[in-house]
Amino acid sequence: MPLLEIKDLHVALDDGAEIVKGIDLTVESGEVHAIMGPNGSGKSTLAHALMGHPAYTITSGEVLLDGSSLLKLAPDERAQKGLFLAFQYPYAIPGVTVTSFLRSAMNALRKARTGGEDDPIPIPEFRKELAAATEKLKVPRELLGRYLNDGFSGGEKKRIEILQLALLRPRLAVLDETDSGLDIDALKTIAGGVSDLVGPEMSAIVITHYQRILNYIRPDFVHVFAGGRFVAEGGPELAEQLESEGYDAYLPEASNGAR
């Protein structure tokens, strides 16, 4: 059974505007899929809809994780089933430190795993895991005591997203433009960190505009997303082709250079 199956998915906004116009995607365990597309193509909408954002309505289609539908589940239940979204623009939670947030999130997932019984992670174990992950991802220790994303730079936010990913250990990570706003060194560390997590335990969907993140997280499949649909699919070579030729070939005539 595939880890994730998306079948003919259509997603619309509250006002009825259809953003995702029927996509199919199958992700097996251990695979990395890249979804590449120009700005405004609906990539982030797809990512948010998978996670269950209330502002997006699934008008038709199906999303199955391990063969069972996600669509009726709230975002926390999706997370408890092993889905993770690394946000392009993470939100700030003033007054809640990164450390305390991480522990709460880990405990929420542990609680779900035991079927609703509290099973908090012992503090020494938490400290150890946190120390290992922060070192690997080169997260400045000072960030851990600060309020989550409150006044963080773009790069700091991205590091903290991936730190969450490393500690929460989802089975499917969706990275929404994690590379945007990162300098090359940061990209290398962060993407390298994600790449190390990919394997039988975790698959990934990497959503990006540019090819460069894919140098560090090698995709097995590349899907070109434009106008709400996959317009081309292939292997890693497709990403390189996009990098040199751009998206023009995939954009509808009408919008070509119109704005």
Next chain:
Amino acid sequence: MNKPETDVSQIGRDYKYGFHTTDKPTFSTGRGLTREVVETISAQKNEPAWMLERRLEAYEHFLTRPIPTWGGDLSRIDFDSIFYYVKPTETEAASWEELPPDIKQTWDRLGIPEAEKKYLAGVGAQYESEVVYHKLQEELVRRGVVFLGMDVGLREHEEIVREHFGKVVPFDDNKFSALNTAVWSGGSFIYVPPGVKVEMPLQAYFRINAENMGQFERTLIVVDEGAFVHYVEGCTAPIYSSDSLHAAVVEIIVKPGGRCRYTTIQNWSTNVYNLVTKRAVAQKNATVEWVDGNLGSKLTMKYPAIVLAGEGAHGEVLSIAFAGAGQHQDTGAKAIHLAPNTTSVITAKSISRGGGRAGYRGLVSVDHGARGAKSKVVCDALILDEESRSDTYPTIRVHEADANIEHEATVSKIGEEQLFYLMSRGLSEQEASSMIVSGFVEPITKELPLEYAVEMNRLIQLQMEGSVG
């Protein structure tokens, strides 16, 4: 089975202090207030004549003073049905074991003896109208610190009480200060000698047990030159279908260079009217800090005040108000700058949910002569749903041209995006909202000693339970 007093628990919050015991008081003045009731209370206490005079003067004023029509709705208070004085035990105990079993059990359930062992320098426990337990660490007694029930304080330190009683909060300050002055009973009397710093908090715990009880404790704190004390009060009551009244008066005098911090964690059940007058005078270079957490009660009207009377005095108020279903928290602060180079900071955070109403009502006043005064007020409101309400009523009066006054106010709602972000990490909607609320009040809880911060956060979690439909 279904006792009437449990019916009111349909308030959507898990109030674990709503129990009551059925102990028999040793004396009660019965329902209602008359001149004779005032005289009886005074006689019961064997007070000096001057105190009875003050009580009667205040009683007359109470009768003629109109009930306030601003703030919350006070029209439903039935002054005739209230018990103004209920004496639960004959004497004040110095060990928990000396208390009648029912009363001791109440304190055990509230965890007070346990807390005393762990982190308190002294404890006073008031049950209905009287302080039933009082104890201060030997070491502090030796250093001259006085921490007594107010009645004992009056007997043993009459000169100090007479010098300050009613000076910071005159009986005719408002209708409820008049009522308190007329029928006061219990409360704390604290004196800290020059230079003595009391490192661990002194705690007073106020418990209403009977239905329609009126609790009118009176607290006087005198902190001498260069001394320090942190006084903490907590309060709970059973849930009844009819209302109780708590109208306290707290007066604080901090002498030059002294510092007093007064922390309140108010968690009355939602059938208690909480109408309290708290005021402190800070002399030269003295510091007064009010940390005021209001989570319980039906209606609270309370605006802790600091009179900055001496040059260089500093005042701070940190206020948290949480109004759930059926609750109205009309809280705030006052900073009155009378002397040059005085400073004040007021940080107020209010949360309303489930149709609750929380507001900030504040005054910053810079009088003639208070040159170089500085004041900063920040009030933030968080509204959790469409039915709830938040109001801000700031008043600023400035009579010196060089005063530096800042006022910032924000109102926010829990954002769908913040919730979605936290939920995407596996937190339930309720856990996510609780986290946002805890974060919102964090600037205040981080100022509390650990045990109180934990308690405050726990009470907030309880308030949040059942808040998500």
